[in-house]
Amino acid sequence: xxxxxxxxxxxxxxxxxxxxxxxxxxxxxxxxxxxxxxxxxxxxxxxxxxxxxxxxxxxxxxxxxxxxxxxxxxxxxxxxxxxxxxxxxxxxxxxxxxxxxxxxxxxxxxx
Amino acid sequence: xxxxxxxxxxxxxxxxxxxxxxxxxxxxxxxxxxxxxxxxxxxxxxxxxxxxxxxxxxxxxxxxxxxxxxxxxxxxxxxxxxxxxxxxxxxxxxxxxxxxxxxxxxxxxxxxxx
Numbered sequence: 001x002x003x004x005x006x007x008x009x010x011x012x013x014x015x016x017x018x019x020x021x022x023x024x025x026x027x028x029x030x031x032x033x034x035x036x037x038x039x040x041x042x043x044x045x046x047x048x049x050x051x052x053x054x055x056x057x058x059x060x061x062x063x064x065x066x067x068x069x070x071x072x073x074x075x076x077x078x079x080x081x082x083x084x085x086x087x088x089x090x091x092x093x094x095x096x097x098x099x100x101x102x103x104x105x106x107x108x109x110x111x
Numbered sequence: 112x113x114x115x116x117x118x119x120x121x122x123x124x125x126x127x128x129x130x131x132x133x134x135x136x137x138x139x140x141x142x143x144x145x146x147x148x149x150x151x152x153x154x155x156x157x158x159x160x161x162x163x164x165x166x167x168x169x170x171x172x173x174x175x176x177x178x179x180x181x182x183x184x185x186x187x188x189x190x191x192x193x194x195x196x197x198x199x200x201x202x203x204x205x206x207x208x209x210x211x212x213x214x215x216x217x218x219x220x221x222x223x224x225x
Contacts, residue, residue: 086135
């Protein structure tokens, strides 16, 4: 079983819709969780990070963590064509700074 | 722009050759990480350096090596290249504060081995 599972299937949504992405993980040592956005042929860009279970909002983005279920989510409200990218979840534990990444979800927002 | 720079952007070379990828971290960041991204494996951690010393190793092949210099730039050396080494190679840097380590990625080097 991989440490981090993220269904890589492409996701197409109409502009203005809510995008919902999620990852599951098996390593209970993970203590912080991040979402990166990667545009085609670019490096991953840190979108959000959180340490604890619960929700964290930043503008149109909400990150949700459920440590008891080992499940994290990213929601994008009022999606825009500029949100079209691959979204990668990543997680790490204190004292071990390597990040474990999901394979990424390709999102296409259709105008 | 993350502030992390990587050169070259693209590299095309033949099997058996050796290449060097270069990374300059963000100003003030002491940690440098190298990752390999391929379609089938996703982003895989290779190695981390902190202030010139190796800190952690991941799925790095013996044919690959890295170092971090006193000015904190880092180089990843890939030797005896094989077709399967074709991938995107990313460098990331962080200040490595206590707690969550926010890593900022460079634009990557696309390596094609023919």
